[in-house]
Every structure is written in structure tokens, then in C-alpha cells.
Amino acid sequence: MNKSILIVAILTFVFFFSCNPDKKNTNKQNSIPEKHMVLAKPVPVTELINKIPELAYYHKKLTESLKNNPPVLLLDKSEIRDKKQEIAQDLAIKNKDFIRDVYHPDTNEPLRNEIMIVREALPGDIPKNINCNNKDCYYVSMYNYFFNSSTIALVDVKNNKVVKVKHIVDGQAELNKRLTDLAISIAINSPEVIEALGINPNEKEATMSNVKTAMNGTKCERSKHLCVAPTFLNHINKRALWAIVDLTDWKLVGVAWTELGDFEGDIPKNKTTETELQNDYVMENFCEKNNDTTFGDWKVNYRITSSDGLEIFDVKYKDKTIIRSSKIVDWHVSYLYKEGVGYSDATGCPMFSSSAVVAFNGPYVEKIYNNQGQKTGYALVQDFRSPIWPAPCNYRYQSRFEFYDDGSFRITGVNHGRGCNTQGVYKPVFRMDILASEGAEEFSTWNGKKWQKWTKEKWMDQKNAKYTKEGYWMKLTSPNGSGYYIEPGIGQWAHNRGDSAFVYVSAWHENKDEGDTDMVTIGTCCNYDYKQGPEKFLEPPETLQGNHLIIWYVPRMHNDNTPGKEYCWATQVVENGKMKIKTWPGIVGPKFIPIKNK
Amino acid sequence: MSGKKAKRKRKAQNQSKKTKSSNKKRTTAIWIVTVLIFALIGTIGYNLIPDKKPNRHNKYLQANSNKSIFSCIKSPVFPLKYGLKPPYAIDLRQNNESMGLKIMEVKTGKSIQLPGWRKFGYLGLYTLDNLGNIFTSPLPYVSIDINPPKEQNKILKVDSKTGTMKEFMNLPSVNTPSPKNPFGVIGLVFDCETQSLYVSSVAGSTFNKETGKIFQINPTKREILNTFDNHDIMGLAIFRGINGKRMYMGLARKPEIWSVGINKSGGFKNDFRFEFSLKDVPGGGNLKAHRLRIKNNRMTLKAREFSYTLIAASSPLRTIYTFDYNRDKDKWDFVELHQEGN
Numbered sequence: 049m050n051k052s053i054l055i056v057a058i059l060t061f062v063f064f065f066s067c068n069p070d071k072k073n074t075n076k077q078n079s080i081p082e083k084h085m086v087l088a089k090p091v092p093v094t095e096l097i098n099k100i101p102e103l104a105y106y107h108k109k110l111t112e113s114l115k116n117n118p119p120v121l122l123l124d125k126s127e128i129r130d131k132k133q134e135i136a137q138d139l140a141i142k143n144k145d146f147i148r149d150v151y152h153p154d155t156n157e158p159l160r161n162e163i164m165i166v167r168e169a170l171p172g173d174i175p176k177n178i179n180c181n182n183k184d185c186y187y188v189s190m191y192n193y194f195f196n197s198s199t200i201a202l203v204d205v206k207n208n209k210v211v212k213v214k215h216i217v218d219g220q221a222e223l224n225k226r227l228t229d230l231a232i233s234i235a236i237n238s239p240e241v242i243e244a245l246g247i248n249p250n251e252k253e254a255t256m257s258n259v260k261t262a263m264n265g266t267k268c269e270r271s272k273h274l275c276v277a278p279t280f281l282n283h284i285n286k287r288a289l290w291a292i293v294d295l296t297d298w299k300l301v302g303v304a305w306t307e308l309g310d311f312e313g314d315i316p317k318n319k320t321t322e323t324e325l326q327n328d329y330v331m332e333n334f335c336e337k338n339n340d341t342t343f344g345d346w347k348v349n350y351r352i353t354s355s356d357g358l359e360i361f362d363v364k365y366k367d368k369t370i371i372r373s374s375k376i377v378d379w380h381v382s383y384l385y386k387e388g389v390g391y392s393d394a395t396g397c398p399m400f401s402s403s404a405v406v407a408f409n410g411p412y413v414e415k416i417y418n419n420q421g422q423k424t425g426y427a428l429v430q431d432f433r434s435p436i437w438p439a440p441c442n443y444r445y446q447s448r449f450e451f452y453d454d455g456s457f458r459i460t461g462v463n464h465g466r467g468c469n470t471q472g473v474y475k476p477v478f479r480m481d482i483l484a485s486e487g488a489e490e491f492s493t494w495n496g497k498k499w500q501k502w503t504k505e506k507w508m509d510q511k512n513a514k515y516t517k518e519g520y521w522m523k524l525t526s527p528n529g530s531g532y533y534i535e536p537g538i539g540q541w542a543h544n545r546g547d548s549a550f551v552y553v554s555a556w557h558e559n560k561d562e563g564d565t566d567m568v569t570i571g572t573c574c575n576y577d578y579k580q581g582p583e584k585f586l587e588p589p590e591t592l593q594g595n596h597l598i599i600w601y602v603p604r605m606h607n608d609n610t611p612g613k614e615y616c617w618a619t620q621v622v623e624n625g626k627m628k629i630k631t632w633p634g635i636v637g638p639k640f641i642p643i644k645n646k
Numbered sequence: 647m648s649g650k651k652a653k654r655k656r657k658a659q660n661q662s663k664k665t666k667s668s669n670k671k672r673t674t675a676i677w678i679v680t681v682l683i684f685a686l687i688g689t690i691g692y693n694l695i696p697d698k699k700p701n702r703h704n705k706y707l708q709a710n711s712n713k714s715i716f717s718c719i720k721s722p723v724f725p726l727k728y729g730l731k732p733p734y735a736i737d738l739r740q741n742n743e744s745m746g747l748k749i750m751e752v753k754t755g756k757s758i759q760l761p762g763w764r765k766f767g768y769l770g771l772y773t774l775d776n777l778g779n780i781f782t783s784p785l786p787y788v789s790i791d792i793n794p795p796k797e798q799n800k801i802l803k804v805d806s807k808t809g810t811m812k813e814f815m816n817l818p819s820v821n822t823p824s825p826k827n828p829f830g831v832i833g834l835v836f837d838c839e840t841q842s843l844y845v846s847s848v849a850g851s852t853f854n855k856e857t858g859k860i861f862q863i864n865p866t867k868r869e870i871l872n873t874f875d876n877h878d879i880m881g882l883a884i885f886r887g888i889n890g891k892r893m894y895m896g897l898a899r900k901p902e903i904w905s906v907g908i909n910k911s912g913g914f915k916n917d918f919r920f921e922f923s924l925k926d927v928p929g930g931g932n933l934k935a936h937r938l939r940i941k942n943n944r945m946t947l948k949a950r951e952f953s954y955t956l957i958a959a960s961s962p963l964r965t966i967y968t969f970d971y972n973r974d975k976d977k978w979d980f981v982e983l984h985q986e987g988n
Contacts, residue, residue, distance in 0.1 A: 218985060219929055267931040269951075319925050321932040327953060331853060354826050392789045397955070400853045402790045402825040404956040435951055436963065568825050569789045 085320070085329045087409060088240050088300040096298060100233045103298060106226060110160065114625050118147045119158035120190065123166055127225055133166045136186030136203040140166075145213040146201045149192050152622050160193040160625030164221040169202055180204050180211050189221040193296050193626045196220070196272040220267075220274055227295055228263050228276070235278045235291040238300040244289050245282050258284045266292055268322040270408060270435060273297060275322060290320050296626055301325065326408050327398040334410050335397040341413070343426035346451045350411060350428060354401040354566045355394035356479075358411060358430035358447035365455050372481040376447055376461050377567045378581060379405070382574035384471040390573035395432040395445055402568060405432045405443050416450055425452035429462075438618035438629055441468040445476070448635070460637030462543075463605055465617040470609045474616060474634070477570065477581055478601040479563045481556070482640065485526030488594045491553045493522050503593060505586040507552040507578050510536055518641075522551065524597065525643065532640040537603070543635040545615060547603035550578045554585040555595035562598065576604075603636035711886050712940075718776035718838035724809035725749050728758045736780060738769045740787040747782065747804065747811065760809050766802055767792040771881075771937060773834040773843070775865060778806030781814065781843060783831035788956055795823035798830030799849040801863075815868055820857035821850030827954050832936075833860075833882035833895070840912035842871065846879035848898050848954070856899065862912050872913040874906060881947060883938035884908065887976050894921065894945065896935025898952055901925050903935055903945075903978070924949055924967060927980040933965050943971040945978060948986065 097104045113121035120141050128134050140146045141163075150161050169185040184206035190199045198221040202212040223231070235241045245259060260281040268275035273296035280289040292301040304320045333339070334352040341348050347364040356375040363371035382390035396403035407430060416425040427450045434442035446462035461476035484490075492499040496514040513521045518533070519540065525531030537547035554562065562585050563570075571581025582600035607616035614632035621630050721732050730751040737748040737757065746764035750757035770785030782802050786793035803814035823830060833846035843865045848858040858878035862871045878898035885894060892905040893914070901924035907915030924930045933949035940946075949965045951957060964986040969978035 265928075267925075269931050269933075319923075321925065323932045323951075336853065392791060394789065394956070398957075399953040399955060400826045401955050402786075402795075402828045404788045406953075406955055406957050435957060566825065569791050572791070 084244075084306070085302060085304045085325050085332070086240050086244070087302040087326065087329045088238060091238070091299065093298055096234065096237065099237055100230075102226070102230055102233050106230055110162075111624070113162075114158045114160065118150045119161060119625065120147065120150060121160075121162040123163050123224060124226065128166065132168075132184070132186060132205045135205045135208070136188050136201075137163055137166045139203050139205070139208060139210055140188040140190070140201040143201060143210040143213060146188075146190070146199055146210060148215070149195060149197065149199065152194070155622065157622040158625055159195075159622065162191050162193070162224070162227075164189045164191050164198075164224050164227075173200075174202060175212065178202060178212050181206065185211075191221045191274060193274065194622065196274070218272070223263070223276060223295075227274075230298075231263065231276045231293040231295060232261055232278045234293050234295075234298060235280075235300060238291070240300060240303050241280070241289065241291050244303050244305045245280055245287065258282060264290075264319065266319065266321050268292070268294060268301065270322055270326070270433075271296070272436075275301065277319070292320065292322060292325060302329065330398050330407050330410055331400075334407070335399075335401075339411075341428070343413070343451050344453055345455070346426070348428060348449070348451065352407050352411070352430065353396050355396040355403050355568060356566050357395040357432065357445075358407075358428070358449075360428065360449050363451075365451075369483050370457070372483050373564070374449070374459050374478070374480045374482070376445075376476045377479050377563060378477040378569050378571060379443070379445055379461070379463075380475040380477065380571060380573050380575075380580060381443070381467060382473050382475075382576065383467075383469060384473065385469065388574050392569040392571065392573040393443060393445075394569050395447070396566075403432075405434055405445055407431065408433050416452070424454075425450055427451070438464075438466045438620065438631075440466070443467060444618065444631075446633075448637075450639075454642075456639060456641045458637060458639040459601075460635050461603070463607075463616045463634045463636075464631040465607055466619070467607060467616075470607060472607045472616070473576065474605040474607070475580055475602050476636065478599075478603075478637065479567075479582075480599040480601060481564075482524055482532065482599065483596075484524045484531030485528075485596075487596070488527060489531070489597045490525050490527065491522065491592060491597055491599070492525070494520060499523060502553055504591055505552075505554050505589040507550055507583060507586060509578065510547060510549045510551070520641070522638075523643065524599065524640075529643065530645055531643050533643060534599075535639045535641060537636050537638070541635065543615075543633050545605070545634065547601075547636045547638070548605075549601055549603040549636070549638075550580065550582075552578075552582040552586060552600035552602075553592060554582070554598045554600065555590050555592055556598050578602075601638060605634045605636055607634070712943075714839055715837055715884050715886065715891070719774045719836065720776060720778040720806070721774070722749075722778040722780060722804065722806045722809070724805070724807055725751075725758065728760075728809075730756065730758065736772055738772060738782065740768045740785070745787075745792070747780075760811075762811050763804075766797070766800070766811070766813075769802070770832055771834055773836045775836045775843065776838060776841065779865075780804035780806075781834050781836070781845075781865075783834065783845075785832070786828045786956055790825060790828045790956075793828070795825055795828045795830075798823060798828065799847055801831060801834070801843075801845055814865075815863065817845070817847055817849070817859075817861060817870075819847065819849035819859075821852065821855075823849050826853075827851055828956065829954060832880045832898070833938075835882040835884060835893075836865075837884050837908075837912060839891075840910075841865070842912040844882055844884075844893065846882055846895065848878040848880075851878050851898075851954070858898065860893070860895070860914070862914070871911075874914045877904075877918075880934055880936050880952065881938035883940045883945065885940040885945075885971070887971060888973055889976055894938055894940065896938055896947060896949075898934055898954075901930070901932050901934055901949065903938075903947070922969070922978055922980070927967070927983065929983055930967070931965070935967075936964075940971075943973075944981075945969045945971070 166188050169187040173187050174180050186203045188201040198216040198219040200214045201210050204211050262279050264277045266277035273294045275294050278291050289305045291303045294301050302325045338351045345366045349362045350360045353359050356377045359375040361373045379393040393405050394403045395405045398406040411430040414427045418424045430447045433444045437444045444464035448460045450458040463474045492501045494514050494516050519535050520533040521536050522534035537544040539546045580602045605616050609617050616634035618631040620627050733752045735750040735752050737750050748757045748759045766784045768787040769782050772782040784793050784798050799817045801814040804811045830849035831847045835844050843863040845861045851857045856878050860874040879895040880898045881896040883894045891908045894905045903921040906918045934952040935947045936950045937948040947967050967983045968981040972979045
């Protein structure tokens, strides 16, 4: 009896449990296998050509093909099995519609085109309304590297005619064998792949014989290049690698490697594309953690913020803190053709941020040379881009911090255009927390005769500035006179037409966050006057005396596309048959020069 | 024979004819009813008998039953008052010169924007209900000045009769919305069968923790009936396949479509499953499925860049993917993809 009651109770429970609608469903999808992503360091193409004989041969053939009419790299005879394939390829490249896009439509320059596949057409390739006998119907595909597009021809080799041509925008055709081999060669000659697979360069052949190689598709959504993903399964070190190879620029984009269990056959459970690789890498390495680096006597901490671009903080020169924090909090863009039209762009992390223009890659370092070719310092640079820059209404900005060996430094913003039209005004908003003194600081401007100390929070327009004979407009000092002269851009530096800046000085408060942490956009896009956002920290004006000071600096740049005078502009040009982006950057921002005590 | 007699005789003959005729009709009716009853029993019996090929006999029913998911949807009434004639287009485009809601007369392109339709800033997707009410939500564009994060987890309702736009519900989120994730409500869909409004929200999700939800809402009572937790979802669509009704959803973190069963009362079953990846189809990439529509066994989805940032605004390119429902396998077969506008 008791047993029966128990069974009934269990059944009742099961019944009710199964019928009760799930008030809360906390289903978990399959867990994502842990991946390790690495973005590849750029390797000069000439270096790769010297290292990879297949690439040298391919490069030679490609260069020759650009001189042909039409400029199309054909399949080698070794890749053609029969006469019909040869006829199909020949008929296709003689068809006007098939070769419609092989020259640049404006400049008539030859573009890089390559026949990918010539084979018998499959039933699915032949549209219903096309009469093309299967055995004599051939499928010919060609890829255009400039437009990232494909053209397909159906060729009736019996009747010697092209029966159908189809153009596919943003469509990548299947690869031919030489490109497949080339992708694998580029991958296994890249340091990142060698390291991830644990290949000993001296025993490369032996190691590679244990590696199962397969070719998978992937996509370079941002560069719009032809990309593939050779995958390598190394059963000895139990590591699987997904490498993204860019066949337009002949380079490794990056690698994602996991354990073998994360693969199904030759295909990883989570395929990776260029965007994912870039986003994950930047997030994990530069957004989720702080970094540091040293340049000679300089020690710099840095991170990519959610919406204030690249921030440098706790920067030391000869072990003394010089910069507590410096960043560009906004880029305001307005257009002169219509009042009120523009954007207030934040730059920052590529995921989970309120940025509209984001980091595609991590920060990098450049050496700075003077006119005599001597190295004088280093620059830490971070790129931020819109997805399809330089297409119209897309933007590219850089945060660039220059550290000179003599202890001076320059804080700049770089604008590569190109925006929506030629009447754009760009206004980066710099927040600079420079340490002239641990305690009270003084800010002064040159009035033509002497330094005039600011006693209250206020702003000033560069058009009213007077400069010392050295070109200094401002200075930030400690009460004992040590600190920095501040030299604005007046066209004396490369890629600078003058900063046309507003400068604002506010008192720093320990208990009030006026930009110490990440700032959302602080001003509207379209004001041309001083109302760019920082003025809100000056109202009502407080005394500057006895306070640590924050300098806000808002330059104005006007873009220009006049041939020969381009500024803050970018365009696409043809170079070796492929697309090259040419930019004319505008660089603004002040230089800080240490005051040498007499 | 007098005229009167002759008349009576004709009347009697007519009556006799009528009686015979009505008997005939009655017999026919009885036959028809009998046949119908047998047909009905047969149909019920046929449907009750387990079929080794369940897909075929469900074909008609399936088409019909999917219709019942969206057949109640009505157009709003208020545009008539403003001189617009149906059909209407609901214009929620985000660009530098267009914000908020506009209603457009499809034939002429004439459009209206009532006062109050811009006050919630830029808007996202929408759905209609059985009364013609429009449900939508704020969605940031380029910057969070106009669409601050704390305002993004709201459902807005535009009244079918008056056209007034008001906050309908402010949904709860696990974490406080912040500039690090400026998004809240994204997907909306109405189910006519259960009269439920479903809304997906990614509010409060972070890089390391996925805390998004789908809410099943009773729009009459403004009551949350069920939630589907810990998944960041963008587009939503409901479809009844051979094995029952499911909600199809585009993930926000991966270019994938997943689905979950829906029970009779509209709650979520415990059978969340992968459907397909947009990366696996020829030419596919990392764009996320933002808007899903299923009609006549065909799923059309619009995919866009989405990374919890405001970058997408500057990428006008959207890719349209098409998949057809394969009844034999209860799966979706890829048909084609193209760039929007091509």
C-alpha cells in the first residue's frame, strides 16, 4: 500500500513537474571552448617573398598578368586537365561581360584578377532558363582583388560561346590549387603558427609530417580581402590551430588555437573570422587589463578605455611621475554645409563600449626621427576605425603619444578622414592630467611680454594667443617654477595646419569625478565655439590657486580634398592591381617641454 | 371543369410535387450529413493513428497553424485620422536626419510624425498586436547622449487609436545598464495564439557574463509571465514546425540561430537547441541576426555588425539571409544571401 502511494506520489510529481510551464528557463547553450587568439605581427612582403619560393613565383606571374590584355592571371597548364577546360577559360576571358570589371572604371588602370576554378558545370550551376548541356557546359570563376567580387561564367564549349555571366558583389570564389598551397606556405612560415604548433624550425619537415592540414573558409569582413583559414591538427602536441591568411596582402592575420577536442574532423567547433579575432584579442589584452612599456627613460602604463580612446596613465620619466592620465574623451564632427548635422564620436574598445569608432588592433610603437635622421624618441599609437573606412561617413582616428629622449612629450590626435563630405570640422577633446607638482600647480599664458597666471577656472581661444620666441603659449608649473612649457600646433610640425584650439583649465577634486574615470560623450557634435563640453567643469569658475590642475584642449581641423593639398582625408587608389588606401592625416595636439631651472 | 376546380387540381398536384421534392432534398441532406460525419470521423481517426511519415499529413495543418500565430495582427487605426490610407510603412530608420517613429503611406510616400514620437530618441525594431498597437523600444545610435543606457530597457507602446507613444514597461535587468553595454530591449514579436508579447533584452550583459533574457509578457495586464534567462538575443520569430511551436532567435554574441520550444501557454520548454550558423553558409560571416521573419516556411533574416558598441551605425551594410524549412528533417536549408539593396 505504502509502495503504491509512493509510486502515485512520484508519478504525480513527475506529471506536475512536466506540465508546469517553465517560469524560468536557465538553459545553457554548449559551452564555448577556450581559445587563445593572437594577432600576427606584420612581416614585410619582400621578406616573405624571399622566404617562400611559391610566393616569389606567384608574385612574378601576377606582375606579368597586369600587363596582359585583359589583365587576368589564368590557371596554369598544370592546373588544367583537359582541352575543354582550356577552351572554357579562353572563351570566358574573351567575353566582354565576364571581363567587365578588370580595369578601374575611372582611371582604366589594370586590376588584379585571377581565374579560380574551371570545371564541368554541376546541375545546380545551370539556371533553368539556360540551355547548356552538362558535359559541354563549363563553370569558370574569376576573383577581382580590387573590388572583392567574383564573376562566374557558364561556357558552352561545344558551341564556343558564353551562355551566362553572373557578377557577385562581395563574393569570394572557391580557391584554385596554387592559392591553397600558398595559404598553407604563408601560415607555416609565420612565427605565430610556428610557435603555436611547436614547430622546431630545424625539424620543420618532420614536425609538419605529423600535422594534418585542411583548408577552411573564413571571412575578412573589415579589410574585404580574400582570406582563408588553413587548419592544422597536431596530434603529437594535441594542439589545433586555426590560422587566418590574407591572400590579397599575403600575410597572416592571426591565429586561434585550441585543444584537439574542440574540432569536429578538420573543422573547429567555433570558426573564427577576422573581426572576431581582432575583437577578442584587443578585448582580452588591452581592454580587460592594463599594460606597460618602457622607452629609454620613459615608463608608460596604458589601456584602451570603453569610450575615451587610448589612455596613458602613471607615466614616469627617470622614475618621476610626469603624466597622471591623458586621453581623448570625444571626437566631435560637424559639417559646415548644414547647422546641427554631425556626430559626437567616442573611441574605445571594440566590444562592450559606447564607442562608435573602435580599436581593430592593439597599440603599437613607432620610432621618431629628426630631420637629420637621428632617433629622438618613440610614439605609442592606437588606431580606431569605422568598419568600412574610408567609405563615406566612416572615420579613422588615432591616439598618438610621443615621448622624446630629452624628457619632452607631445599628446596628439590624428584624423585620417574621411567623413561624410569635404566640409567637415573635427574637434578632438583632450583631457590632460599632467603632474608639474605633487601639490598645487600654476597655469600661465604668455601675453606678449610676460607670463600671466590664471587664478580662476577659464578657457581661451588660440586665435588670441601670443607666443614666446620659442613658440610657447602656455606653461604649467609648480610653485617653485619647475614644470612644462606648452607649445601648440601652429603649422610647424608635419601634418599640422595649426591647432586652432580652445584651452580650458579646471581644478582637480579628489572627491569629484570630472573625467578621472571613463567619460561618456561630454559635448554635442556641432558647436563651433568653446562649448565643446569641458566648459561645464568651469561653471561656476572656481579658484585655481592651491589646486592640482586639469588641462582640456580642443583643437579644430578642417578637412580638405583639394588635389595636392589634401588634409584629414583618405581615398582608395590602385596599387599593383589591388586597392590601397591613401591617407593625408591631420595631426593636432600640444608639446610639453620641461622647464630647465636656471 | 370550372376554372376553380382546375385551379384546385393544379394546387394539389403542385403540393404533391413539393412533398416529393422536399423528401428528396431531406434524403440528400441526410446523405450529405452522414458522409460529412464519416469524413470527420475518418479525418480524426486518420490524425490519431500514428503515422510513420508524419510530415505529409501535417502539411496542410502546419501551414494553417502557422497562420494562426500571426493572423490576428492588425494595422493601427490612428493614421486614418491624419489622412493616411493603408497600407502603411512603419519607419524607424536611424540616421543623422531621422529619429524616432514615422508612419508612411506606402503608395504615396506621405508620412507623419506625431509630437512625442521623438522623445525616446532613436528606436529599434517593432511588432504589432491584435488591436493595431505598435510596440517598439529605444535603441542607441552613434552616441548615448540621446539614448542613455538606463532608458534602453523599456518597451514603448504606440496606441492604435490615438497614436500616442508612451512607456509601456521598464524591464528588470540583472546588472544596472551602463555605458559599457548601451543596449537593452532589441527583439519584439507578438503571438496571436497566446496573445503574448515576447521581448528580448541584453541589458546588463558584460564581456564576461551573459545575462540577457527573453520576456513573455501579457500585454493586457502588463505582466511578465515567463523569462528565458542568461542568453543575449537579438531577433525573434515564432514558427510551428513538424514537432511543435518554437521560438527562433538570433544570438547577439555569435552569428547563430538557436530555438526553444514554446508550450501551450506560451512558456519556454527546456529544449534550447542550435539551428544553424551564419558563418557556415557560403559567403557567410560574423554579422549577427538582428531581424527574423518567417513566412510560408521561409525564414528571412537581416544580419548586421553587433558587438555591444555603437559601431554599427557607420556600417550601413546589412546582409539578408534566406533559409527554407525542411519538413523531412525539421531543419532549415540555406537558400541564398545578398547585401541589402543588391
